[in-house]
Amino acid sequence: SQKIEQNSEALNIQEGKTATLTCNYTNYSPAYLQWYRQDPGRGPVFLLLIRENEKEKRKERLKVTFDTTLKQSLFHITASQPADSATYLCALVGVTGGGNKLTFGTGTQLKVEL
Amino acid sequence: DTGVSQDPRHKITKRGQNVTFRCDPISEHNRLYWYRQTLGQGPEFLTYFQNEAQLEKSRLLSDRFSAERPKGSFSTLEIQRTEQGDSAMYLCASSSLGQGLTEAFFGQGTRLTVV
Numbered sequence: 001s002q003k004i005e006q007n008s009e010a011l012n013i014q015e016g017k018t019a020t021l022t023c024n025y026t027n028y029s030p031a032y033l034q035w036y037r038q039d040p041g042r043g044p045v046f047l048l049l050i051r052e053n054e055k056e057k058r059k060e061r062l063k064v065t066f067d068t069t070l071k072q073s074l075f076h077i078t079a080s081q082p083a084d085s086a087t088y089l090c091a092l093v094g095v096t097g098g099g100n101k102l103t104f105g106t107g108t109q110l111k112v113e114l
Numbered sequence: 115d116t117g118v119s120q121d122p123r124h125k126i127t128k129r130g131q132n133v134t135f136r137c138d139p140i141s142e143h144n145r146l147y148w149y150r151q152t153l154g155q156g157p158e159f160l161t162y163f164q165n166e167a168q169l170e171k172s173r174l175l176s177d178r179f180s181a182e183r184p185k186g187s188f189s190t191l192e193i194q195r196t197e198q199g200d201s202a203m204y205l206c207a208s209s210s211l212g213q214g215l216t217e218a219f220f221g222q223g224t225r226l227t228v229v
Contacts, residue, residue: 041225102159
């Protein structure tokens with residue numbers, strides 16, 4: 001069955017460091033992958049989208065890589081700040097379409113400490 | 115337009131009662147999605163509409179669940195004979211078909227507690 005795995009344990013890092021979050025998937029051929037941020041009690045907020053033929057995407061302090069051979073995406077936040085503390089979700093969209101519905105991982109909670 | 119709006123934000127109901135949630139998407143978006151999220155999990159897809167047509171439903175969506183989008187604008191999700199296992203956050207999202215591959219814009223969700 002399709003499976004999307006993210007670090008289940010919370011990631012604690014110091015302010016200013018780079019946070020790296022992992023998303024691995026099996027039995028899936030995504031056309032593209034998205035990363036969302038979710039704060040407690042709120043809906044997810046879109047951050048970045050990367051297509052299957054793209055290796056890397058950047059937006060300000062954020063960087064996403066996508067390796068379809070390893071079936072893995074890495075999400076980096078450089079110069080992290082306490083305001084970056086949240087749960088980060090990866091989501092995949094299949095090759096066959098399906099109206100661009102998203103299949104989410106379980107999310108990784110990031111805590112940036114002073 | 116201030117984004118996707120969901121109502122109510124919170125709902126507490128007794129087991130066996132029916133509940134209905136409403137979602138108002140971003141006005142120019144023709145795709146609308148419903149997801150369900152339980153604690154510690156990512157959102158799970160329930161169903162989606164393109165305009166007023168319901169094009170896909172997840173196997174998670176039992177026959178107690180029904181969704182409508184009568185005029186291709188707002189949508190409702192009804193749960194009949196609620197069970198404690200229905201307790202979750204119900205999220206609505208919308209996106210625009212015209213822009214190709216795009217992100218989904220989520221509402222704040224409706225938190226349902228079945229007691």
